[in-house]
Amino acid sequence: xxxxxxxxxxxxxxxxxxxxxxxxxxxxxxxxxxxxxxxxxxxxxxxxxxxxxxxxxxxxxxxxxxxxxxxxxxxxxxxxxxxxxxxxxxxxxxxxxxxxxxxxxxxxxxxxxxxxxxxxxxxxxxxxxxxxxxxxxxxxxxxxxxxxxxxxxxxxxxxxxxxxxxxxxxxxxxxxxxxxxxxxxxxxxxxxxxxxxxxxxxxxxxxxxxxxxxxxxxxxxxxxxxxxxxxxxxxxxxxxxxxxxxxxxxxxxxxxxxxxxxxxxxxxxxxxxxxxxxxxxxxxxxxxxxxxxxxxxxxxxxxxxxxxxxxxxxxxxxxxxxxxxxxxxxxxxxxxxxxxxxxxxxxxxxxxxxxxxxxxxxxxxxxxxxxxxxxxxxxxxxxxxxxxxxxxxxxxxxxxxxxxxxxxxxxxxxxxxxxxxxxxxxxxxxxxxxxxxxxxxxxxxxxxxxxxxx
Numbered sequence: 001x002x003x004x005x006x007x008x009x010x011x012x013x014x015x016x017x018x019x020x021x022x023x024x025x026x027x028x029x030x031x032x033x034x035x036x037x038x039x040x041x042x043x044x045x046x047x048x049x050x051x052x053x054x055x056x057x058x059x060x061x062x063x064x065x066x067x068x069x070x071x072x073x074x075x076x077x078x079x080x081x082x083x084x085x086x087x088x089x090x091x092x093x094x095x096x097x098x099x100x101x102x103x104x105x106x107x108x109x110x111x112x113x114x115x116x117x118x119x120x121x122x123x124x125x126x127x128x129x130x131x132x133x134x135x136x137x138x139x140x141x142x143x144x145x146x147x148x149x150x151x152x153x154x155x156x157x158x159x160x161x162x163x164x165x166x167x168x169x170x171x172x173x174x175x176x177x178x179x180x181x182x183x184x185x186x187x188x189x190x191x192x193x194x195x196x197x198x199x200x201x202x203x204x205x206x207x208x209x210x211x212x213x214x215x216x217x218x219x220x221x222x223x224x225x226x227x228x229x230x231x232x233x234x235x236x237x238x239x240x241x242x243x244x245x246x247x248x249x250x251x252x253x254x255x256x257x258x259x260x261x262x263x264x265x266x267x268x269x270x271x272x273x274x275x276x277x278x279x280x281x282x283x284x285x286x287x288x289x290x291x292x293x294x295x296x297x298x299x300x301x302x303x304x305x306x307x308x309x310x311x312x313x314x315x316x317x318x319x320x321x322x323x324x325x326x327x328x329x330x331x332x333x334x335x336x337x338x339x340x341x342x343x344x345x346x347x348x349x350x351x352x353x354x355x356x357x358x359x360x361x362x363x364x365x366x367x368x369x370x371x372x373x374x375x376x377x378x379x380x381x382x383x384x385x386x387x388x389x390x391x392x393x394x395x396x397x398x399x400x401x402x403x404x405x406x407x408x409x410x411x412x413x414x415x416x417x418x419x420x421x422x423x424x425x426x427x428x429x430x431x432x433x434x435x436x437x438x439x440x441x442x443x444x445x446x447x448x449x450x451x452x453x454x
Contacts, residue, residue, distance in 0.1 A: 038405035038442040042387025043345025044359030046288040048272025049229035054110025060217035061163030061175030064123035071446030083434035098146040121167040129159030143374040173219040225279030237264040252312035260304040284349035335368040355389040
């Protein structure tokens, strides 16, 4: 016997339409924003040629074979945001008030298993970054709402990484890897009994499908304390397609399409240099430099797709088929553009067991000033990091060392003015800016420094 529901059809349609104004914005995750691990955070993200532990899975998988044997690591971070949007005039609709930016907290773990095959060093690594307080927490806002596209809810992205590295020559490391995300596919069907104002049948199917984005890297040790690295990360996103169908007998059907793309990160090509000056000058200093090209101009349309399609003999016979079909108005081009990110870091080993670090990174805005009805905010950011690394004796093995890394990172987001020329724009002009402070702690266990291949 079919199940019934006493909710009226109109109520169900209105409930489904709550998502009508949502949009999916392009954004990055916590590793891209705050760094993967305390060392990366303190060096401003200049890690393409500097990573030598579990964070290599993100920055350059080729570096996994720098370690002579198995190593593990764990990180935890807390990010405190102070970002403001100051409107020239109050909005008439409270639902369009600027979105507040939340604080974020998360942890990550990683490990790599190093061995030899036919005398060739080989490493296989895995890592996961887990947000605290909402692993699958997504926020989809109307494009007209002023919103920080990088820094709001989307840093609560679950990172899953794997990588393989080989060292075919003493001076050459090669790596391949992948990042994993998921897509949602499915839909729901409601069979409406309009005469009795009940739902005669309701079905829903949702599939969680894994998607992989490849990564690849090369690391070269030409000598004299130099390391040169190149890393590529493919674009990835979470896409979903969840249509909702309302069937009114065999003669009429209304389909509400619910589809979009979120958690998008672009194709990225990074080059890096790390120079250990101790090999040539005797100074216990390591310099790291990075340049990364990100193809944000290829970002998909961030607006959620929500067409309403009316089908069947009854509406067509009355000439209402096309009249009852709806498409969302375009909110305006978010105007994504490619960016060149630059970063540099310095490490000074002041004692055998103590290393001090500092770094700077410049992260250009991924969007130009908004001109249409959309209000996706992303300003230029200056990232300053400070940190320290402590090397402690391993209580289990003298061949290994335990490292405790601590960092503080300050992200200064420059003020930016947006002035709309459309007199019908409900938001009007505004300015936006602020800062984010991030604290990170890392503990890792690996080979003692004299065993690591530099």
